[in-house]
Amino acid sequence: MSKKTLIIGSGLGALATALRLTSKGYEVTILEKYHRAGGRLNLLEKDGFTFDMGPSFFSMSYEFTELFKSCGVDNPLKLNELNPLYAVFFENRTIPFLIHKDLKKLEAEFAGIESNLAQKVEKYLNAAGKMFHDTEDIVIKQNFTSKFHYYTQLARVPWKHAPKMFRSMWTELEQNFESKEVKVIFSLVAFFLGSTPFQTPAVYSLLNYTELKHDGYWNVQGGMYKIVEKIKELLDARGVKFHFNTEIKSVETDSNGIKAFIDQNGKKWDADIYVANADAASFRGQVLQREKYSAKNLDAMEWTLSPFTIYLGIKGKLNNIHHHNYFLGENFKEYADSIFKTSVSPDKPYYYVNVSSKSNPACAPEGCENLFILCPVPDLRHKPDWSDSQQLADTIISDLSKRIGFDLHANTISKTILNPIDWQNQFNLYRGSGLGLAHGLNQIGGLRPANKDEKFNNLYYVGASTVPGTGLPIVVISSRLVTERIEQDHATV
Numbered sequence: 001m002s003k004k005t006l007i008i009g010s011g012l013g014a015l016a017t018a019l020r021l022t023s024k025g026y027e028v029t030i031l032e033k034y035h036r037a038g039g040r041l042n043l044l045e046k047d048g049f050t051f052d053m054g055p056s057f058f059s060m061s062y063e064f065t066e067l068f069k070s071c072g073v074d075n076p077l078k079l080n081e082l083n084p085l086y087a088v089f090f091e092n093r094t095i096p097f098l099i100h101k102d103l104k105k106l107e108a109e110f111a112g113i114e115s116n117l118a119q120k121v122e123k124y125l126n127a128a129g130k131m132f133h134d135t136e137d138i139v140i141k142q143n144f145t146s147k148f149h150y151y152t153q154l155a156r157v158p159w160k161h162a163p164k165m166f167r168s169m170w171t172e173l174e175q176n177f178e179s180k181e182v183k184v185i186f187s188l189v190a191f192f193l194g195s196t197p198f199q200t201p202a203v204y205s206l207l208n209y210t211e212l213k214h215d216g217y218w219n220v221q222g223g224m225y226k227i228v229e230k231i232k233e234l235l236d237a238r239g240v241k242f243h244f245n246t247e248i249k250s251v252e253t254d255s256n257g258i259k260a261f262i263d264q265n266g267k268k269w270d271a272d273i274y275v276a277n278a279d280a281a282s283f284r285g286q287v288l289q290r291e292k293y294s295a296k297n298l299d300a301m302e303w304t305l306s307p308f309t310i311y312l313g314i315k316g317k318l319n320n321i322h323h324h325n326y327f328l329g330e331n332f333k334e335y336a337d338s339i340f341k342t343s344v345s346p347d348k349p350y351y352y353v354n355v356s357s358k359s360n361p362a363c364a365p366e367g368c369e370n371l372f373i374l375c376p377v378p379d380l381r382h383k384p385d386w387s388d389s390q391q392l393a394d395t396i397i398s399d400l401s402k403r404i405g406f407d408l409h410a411n412t413i414s415k416t417i418l419n420p421i422d423w424q425n426q427f428n429l430y431r432g433s434g435l436g437l438a439h440g441l442n443q444i445g446g447l448r449p450a451n452k453d454e455k456f457n458n459l460y461y462v463g464a465s466t467v468p469g470t471g472l473p474i475v476v477i478s479s480r481l482v483t484e485r486i487e488q489d490h491a492t493v
């Protein structure tokens, strides 16, 4: 019997789950509020330019290999390894630091700044790597049946890693490196979790291991949206139905459980199994009306920073900038301490810039370049008013123009700004939080909203705010975990 499955949302977690479920004989329908599949992994096409809307690279590329292999299809993605991984520009220093995986090259980059860097990094990454491999199967890739199960699994992690749970990533870096530059650069991974190195536990030094040693960083030939296009092609061929501009607003239940989910037009959608790819915490509050996830309780949780993103189509070629770049100021600690809670836009913002036309010329017209700028900002709980968006964008563009010696204002052909309100409204991101629930110790593993509903035994969750957490490869793992759960409960015959 083929189980009829309804997936709410079409982010990467949804698409990967649909691919896995259809491989096992499930019949899948996908509902999506936006007009196109992909969620945050989306596309912006404007004025002859193409931009990746959100993600621009990822680690743990083997999770995509596993996805396609386990579904019996050839991997349709062609990946480029980032080399160097990225460039970091500090204020008052015109030449950026290039971050290489090759430690001898990395050491040469920091000559005169950090002595014996290769040796220090090797030691630091060995410890981080042990942490990664000792937790990967026991904690990260696990379905937890209860909090007790989670704590039992945690107890199996070698005790030598325990201190890393109680000190911050910054403290860990201070114990391993001397120069401010190296500490700041290695701590940037904390922002990928949507937090800061001063709040992120040192266990996440494992991300330095995944970037610098384990698998590096990758992007996709033809742009990141190819991930969505290629999976969607496979799903279309398998008969998966997509319904766009369809937002689930409420649920109808009876004594047997969920009868149907109801969209904005009052249409009822029923199935045997439901998977919510909408945020696993706010969906429980806003759609299921659970008290534990009321607005008050959701606001009391820890959420990742919001994105403030600018998409610029530029006339001319930019030589003083790389594919992936970070532009930092001089007041790292004060900046990191204030960005979460401030209600005013920063006058000296820190930001990330991606120029995908450097490796994928089809993204921009001849002689032009496409720039994606991402500035992490407080979510809408702390800064609800974004009427200063234009001003913040101008500040960033002026700063970038000065630092790369190119007048971006005068050469702009296309400009789009998305502030946290836009991100919230487009993809139902709670209070505009870019990466979903944060990854503090009280919100991970068995303490994160589970991928199986507490009350309804045919409702599941996949995506950034359930287990294991945020980021493209992690969401692919999330799709594997939820599929295993569904299979355990409802295996087709």
Ligand SMILES: Cc1cc2nc3c(=O)[nH]c(=O)nc-3n(C[C@H](O)[C@H](O)[C@H](O)COP(=O)(O)OP(=O)(O)OC[C@H]3O[C@@H](n4cnc5c(N)ncnc54)[C@H](O)[C@@H]3O)c2cc1C
Pocket (backbone or CB within 6 Å): 008, 009, 010, 011, 012, 013, 014, 031, 032, 033, 034, 037, 038, 039, 040, 041, 053, 054, 055, 056, 057, 058, 059, 246, 247, 248, 249, 277, 278, 279, 307, 309, 374, 426, 427, 428, 434, 435, 462, 463, 464, 465, 470, 471, 472, 473, 475
């Ligand atoms: C600006 C930005 C940059 C990022 N950069 C990177 C990066 O470089 N590398 C990386 O690995 N990760 C990055 N991430 C994180 C990554 O994008 C996410 O972790 C991942 O895409 C989340 O996927 P998801 O499956 O949780 O689904 P989402 O992308 O959240 O998709 C969920 C979908 O559900 C839809 N939906 C929500 N509610 C409803 C409803 N009620 N009814 C119908 N549909 C609904 C939404 O519209 C959305 O399409 C970035 C995120 C952002 C915002």
